[in-house]
Amino acid sequence: MVSTVLKKEKNPPLYLVKEEPNEKPKEIAIGTENINVFYGKHQAIHNVSLPFYKNQVTALIGPSGCGKSTFLRSINRMNDEIQGCRIEGNILYNGMNLNDPKVNLFEIRKNIGMVFQRPNPFPKSIFDNVAFGPKHHGQKNKKELQEIVERSLKKAALWDEVKDRLHRSALNLSGGQQQRLCIARAIAMEPEVLLLDEPASALDPISTGKIEELITELKNDYTVAIVTHSMHQAARISDHTAFFYMGKLVEFGTTKDMFTNPKQKQTEDYISGNFG
Numbered sequence: 001m002v003s004t005v006l007k008k009e010k011n012p013p014l015y016l017v018k019e020e021p022n023e024k025p026k027e028i029a030i031g032t033e034n035i036n037v038f039y040g041k042h043q044a045i046h047n048v049s050l051p052f053y054k055n056q057v058t059a060l061i062g063p064s065g066c067g068k069s070t071f072l073r074s075i076n077r078m079n080d081e082i083q084g085c086r087i088e089g090n091i092l093y094n095g096m097n098l099n100d101p102k103v104n105l106f107e108i109r110k111n112i113g114m115v116f117q118r119p120n121p122f123p124k125s126i127f128d129n130v131a132f133g134p135k136h137h138g139q140k141n142k143k144e145l146q147e148i149v150e151r152s153l154k155k156a157a158l159w160d161e162v163k164d165r166l167h168r169s170a171l172n173l174s175g176g177q178q179q180r181l182c183i184a185r186a187i188a189m190e191p192e193v194l195l196l197d198e199p200a201s202a203l204d205p206i207s208t209g210k211i212e213e214l215i216t217e218l219k220n221d222y223t224v225a226i227v228t229h230s231m232h233q234a235a236r237i238s239d240h241t242a243f244f245y246m247g248k249l250v251e252f253g254t255t256k257d258m259f260t261n262p263k264q265k266q267t268e269d270y271i272s273g274n275f276g
């Protein structure tokens, strides 16, 4: 006789979490070791060690002011641009410590690209925006530049929309297109790592959807770290999630574990909206 077990109907899940990442050996593309960041006397980041796995998306989440952007900016030394900001600790990449003052900042930012919250295209043509980085790194060959521009715009899922107006101003593009252009501009440098600081927060839902789809595609070629306020977004697109609170890393794990079985009470409170 076949017996049927009636399972109690569960509440619908809060977040649609993407499936577990492929269980391939996890190579670390870049990692931080005991990072502390200070703005003058104020310590914004406390002792954060975090791996970023190759070809995976890692989401940095946490309440406003917890230090997500500060931490993200330390990875490619963008905080160096802020007066009074000091970083301690190691940023390990290809056997180097990027936090060594001797490391060339130009090279760091070539390999570790960054896209900010507000799209910030240069007041130049679409073509010149994408070609800007390679030109400054010495690429003068016109044909090569054309190829780089086309390849980068294709990877940023923008080519079809702009291929007939490459020499018109980038400022006439929509906000969502401008943000994909900024991603194309970062990709043109052929980085290994892409740091995205709330790249969709200024965009409408359709453009946000396009950026999310794009990030999922980009991880085939790049390692992606993304700061997001949207936990739905983190759940949808990331493989790993790091939860920050008051400048400290509270928990890090696969996105599935973090959203379905968080280990720390603070993480659970935050993702279930019972924070504060």
Ligand SMILES: Nc1ncnc2c1ncn2[C@@H]1O[C@H](COP(=O)(O)OP(=O)(O)OP(=O)(O)O)[C@@H](O)[C@H]1O
Residues within 6 Å of the ligand: 039, 044, 062, 063, 064, 065, 066, 067, 068, 069, 070, 071, 082
């Ligand atoms: N340029 C700066 N100068 C001085 N303090 C700063 C600077 N930028 C950030 N801070 C401080 O560092 C702490 C962390 O800020 P940060 O912007 O990194 O947090 P966040 O988690 O990214 O916040 P949000 O989600 O609101 O963007 C805050 O206390 C903030 O006031």
